[in-house]
Amino acid sequence: DAGVTQSPTHLIKTRGQQVTLRCSPKSGHDTVSWYQQALGQGPQFIFQYYEEEERQRGNFPDRFSGHQFPNYSSELNVNALLLGDSALYLCASSLGGVAEAFFGQGTRLTVV
């Protein structure tokens, strides 16, 4: 049983560019959440997708957007990248209504 998988594992982008990160949830899970983890900090909630809709959103600008597909996989898009967007981006999956969340290994984004 595959856990949460994220791609790519590492990414280097230039300031002002756009990036798309991908996540496949754990088998049987239907809810995907995205978190940003800066170096030495705890993960910060970006948003959560359930039934292909954004259900909750954290304190992140509109440059951060997402999508969930019918197979429950998800994408995180970030436009107009800033140096401060450099972080580990984590995807977590869960079963709707259940609090237990499992994380992928993350995508390390570096903006130069």
Place this chain on the structure above:
Amino acid sequence: QQQVKQSPQSLIVQKGGIPIINCAYENTAFDYFPWYQQFPGKGPALLIAIRPDVSEKKEGRFTISFNKSAKQFSLHIMDSQPGDSATYFCAASMGFGNEKLTFGTGTRLTIIP
């Protein structure tokens, strides 16, 4: 009110000792309190979790103690091993439809042989 405060920031314990990591919260709407373990370059891994209707939960060498009236909870690691050296995060979330996790700032634990 959304914060979860975690201490200490770092902790060094000898092998076999019992490291204790503490967290405190303000929002009484939180009803689920997990602990995650994270190794460098990896995503957080769920260790153990508790709900406010119990005061203690044990899973293997990991124990959560929960004090609802004080709004505090802690992680104890029994018979600690060098392989337990990692960063530990406490977190909290609310009920159905609001399961986003609010994380503490993390504790870097080092177990020395």
